Amino acid sequence: MTRRALVTGGASGLGLELARLMAARGDRVLAVDLADERPDTLPDGVDYRRLDVRSQHDWDAALAWVRAEWGGLDLLVNNAGVATGGRIDVEAISDWERVVDVNLLGVARGCHTFTPLLKEQRAGHITNVASLAGLVHGPGMASYNATKAGVVAISETLLFELSPWGIDVSVVCPAFFRTNLHESFSGKDAAMQEAGVRLITQAKEDAAAIARIVLDGIDARKKVILTERLGRQAWLTKRFARPVYERAMLAQAKRLARKGGQDPAEFLP
Numbered sequence: 001m002t003r004r005a006l007v008t009g010g011a012s013g014l015g016l017e018l019a020r021l022m023a024a025r026g027d028r029v030l031a032v033d034l035a036d037e038r039p040d041t042l043p044d045g046v047d048y049r050r051l052d053v054r055s056q057h058d059w060d061a062a063l064a065w066v067r068a069e070w071g072g073l074d075l076l077v078n079n080a081g082v083a084t085g086g087r088i089d090v091e092a093i094s095d096w097e098r099v100v101d102v103n104l105l106g107v108a109r110g111c112h113t114f115t116p117l118l119k120e121q122r123a124g125h126i127t128n129v130a131s132l133a134g135l136v137h138g139p140g141m142a143s144y145n146a147t148k149a150g151v152v153a154i155s156e157t158l159l160f161e162l163s164p165w166g167i168d169v170s171v172v173c174p175a176f177f178r179t180n181l182h183e184s185f186s187g188k189d190a191a192m193q194e195a196g197v198r199l200i201t202q203a204k205e206d207a208a209a210i211a212r213i214v215l216d217g218i219d220a221r222k223k224v225i226l227t228e229r230l231g232r233q234a235w236l237t238k239r240f241a242r243p244v245y246e247r248a249m250l251a252q253a254k255r256l257a258r259k260g261g262q263d264p265a266e267f268l269p
Contacts, residue, residue: 006030008077009080011042015080063113075127134152136234155171
């Protein structure tokens with residue numbers, strides 16, 4: 001069955017790979033991203049529109065296009081996001097505002113905009129891309145963790161809220177994989193950004209491999225899509241071996257303190 005799908009952040013990274021996979025199997029795909037012109041990275045057969053997930057005007061225009069061109073939508077993939085990281089006393093509040101507006105409110109706007117259409121159809125599937133950081137909350141990542149945990153919460157809420165209309169909801173929680181996400185890092189905490197860039201650029205899996213797992217999960221209507229063994233292990237450890245999880249997080253926090261040039265002993269009374 002051919003699906004009509006809209007993918008945010010569809011010109012690079014995971015969004016691009018999802019668009020490629022869906023187009024290759026015959027789905028009709030609208031990729032949306034920040035570029036004014038259609039990026040050369042997109043394959044033939046994929047439509048493109050500029051959409052800033054922070055702009056309700058852009059979301060409304062995308063909905064109007066979908067209604068006019070396709071008459072409906074089968075799959076909304078809220079994938080667009082930015083990377084951030086920083087200790088609570090180092091990261092600026094302006095960086096918090098940026099990541100909340102993109103990672104959390106961007107997803108909320110997408111769901112808010114397209115839910116009336118999906119309810120009219122009494123069918124459809126919303127897939128929100130969160131992160132393992134939405135389930136496992138390591139130190140030095142408060143802003144990113146908060147937005148991704150929020151995406152998990154939105155997804156679980158809508159899973160129940162929209163079920164009477166036959167609408168499926170999935171949330172994707174990948175760990176680190178090779179993509180261009182690190183290019184969106186900004187902020188004052190250089191130590192955290194250095195660690196984040198290294199984890200992304202040196203990850204074993206690339207975006208194409210993760211996209212295949214995600215698409216299989218969407219097809220299977222999985223509620224939570226964990227894409228790597230590391231993520232599954234971390235999540236299970238937090239749920240069922242909490243002391244082990246806490247020791248690992250505390251050890252990570254101590255390493256971060258040393259790397260940031262702070263000796264916790266200096267702050268003891």
